[in-house]
Amino acid sequence: MEIRTFAELLNRVREMRPLVHHITNTVTINDCANITLHTGGAPVMAHAPEEVEEMVGLASSLVLNIGMLTSSQVAAMLLAGKQANRRGIPVVLDPVGAGATHFRTESVRRILEEVQVTIVKGNAAEIATLAGERAEVRGVDAGEVAADPIQAAQTLARQLSTVVVVTGKTDIITDGTRTACVDNGHHMMGCITGTGCMGASVLGCFAPVADDPWIAAVAAVTAYTIAGEIGGEIGGESADGPGSFKWRFFDAMAGLNAEKIAEKAKIRQVAPSPNL
Numbered sequence: 001m002e003i004r005t006f007a008e009l010l011n012r013v014r015e016m017r018p019l020v021h022h023i024t025n026t027v028t029i030n031d032c033a034n035i036t037l038h039t040g041g042a043p044v045m046a047h048a049p050e051e052v053e054e055m056v057g058l059a060s061s062l063v064l065n066i067g068m069l070t071s072s073q074v075a076a077m078l079l080a081g082k083q084a085n086r087r088g089i090p091v092v093l094d095p096v097g098a099g100a101t102h103f104r105t106e107s108v109r110r111i112l113e114e115v116q117v118t119i120v121k122g123n124a125a126e127i128a129t130l131a132g133e134r135a136e137v138r139g140v141d142a143g144e145v146a147a148d149p150i151q152a153a154q155t156l157a158r159q160l161s162t163v164v165v166v167t168g169k170t171d172i173i174t175d176g177t178r179t180a181c182v183d184n185g186h187h188m189m190g191c192i193t194g195t196g197c198m199g200a201s202v203l204g205c206f207a208p209v210a211d212d213p214w215i216a217a218v219a220a221v222t223a224y225t226i227a228g229e230i231g232g233e234i235g236g237e238s239a240d241g242p243g244s245f246k247w248r249f250f251d252a253m254a255g256l257n258a259e260k261i262a263e264k265a266k267i268r269q270v271a272p273s274p275n276l
């Protein structure tokens with residue numbers, strides 16, 4: 001696959017300006033709205049069960065993030081997700097903290113049973129939990145995970161017929177058959193809250209502009225992590241600290257273009273695991 005195919009999808013996002021409907025947590029909600037704008041989409045946050053179906057009616061994609069889940073939000077996510085499926089618009093799910101509590105794990109399983117999700121994106125522990133592997137989830141952070149993340153992601157992708165993204169120093173994107181590893185990013189991305197949630201918003205911007213959700217997901221992850229890389233480096237030096245990194249990261253996302261992505265992308269395609 002040509003790097004330019006992935007790089008140029010950013011232009012399509014900016015031409016289309018997709019409306020990305022989020023049902024998400026209030027820790028990172030403002031950052032998710034901003035990164036959506038900087039990527040080239042238009043954010044809307046709406047979680048009342050009374051209005052979510054109508055809002056999905058206007059949207060180009062739906063992002064479900066369980067970071068501060070309540071029973072009312074689960075109901076809203078099911079209504080919104082089913083409406084998105086009826087309309088044929090992509091659904092991105094961020095299973096924040098799945099594995100940490102029974103409520104989160106069971107709610108994610110219910111959403112995945114009742115809604116056809118297009119892209120599931122989580123850290124290694126969240127994805128391992130959903131793939132049925134043992135993993136330590138420390139609140140919203142990944143703890144120790146015994147399972148191989150590529151294999152866990154491929155298994156889950158096949159089980160759900162979805163694209164799975166595993167985040168970390170290297171990001172993994174698979175549909176169970178094709179698997180890419182993206183080695184872009186910056187360690188400062190792990191030093192501020194919300195880089196996982198914002199990644200789901202960027203996936204929500206890219207998913208409606210490509211017919212193939214795996215291509216959309218590889219393009220989104222590559223663009224996003226390159227913005228992190230540019231934000232984290234000042235003249236070859238690391239950013240001063242998390243505060244300045246955050247605003248440089250936002251500036252880098254807004255200033256990103258296909259040429260910079262093509263120049264910096266570190267995408268490797270890997271063969272399917274033999275024992276799947």
Ligand SMILES: Nc1ncnc2c1ncn2[C@@H]1O[C@H](COP(=O)(O)OP(=O)(O)O)[C@@H](O)[C@H]1O
Nearest residue numbers: 123167168169171185186187189190195196199
């Ligand atoms: N050490 C790192 N080096 C490079 N990129 C990283 C690193 N840690 C996290 N990232 C990036 O930060 C984003 C969030 O990843 P992660 O920290 O795994 O998610 P979460 O916050 O949901 O646990 C991803 O896009 C990932 O590529």
Ligand SMILES: Cc1ncsc1CCOP(=O)(O)O
Nearest residue numbers: 025027067193194195196197
């Ligand atoms: C700290 C926290 N608590 C509930 S949601 C949330 C934000 C998690 O954000 P991310 O997964 O992007 O680090």
Ligand SMILES: [Mg+2]
Nearest residue numbers: 096123196197
């Ligand atoms: Mg997260």
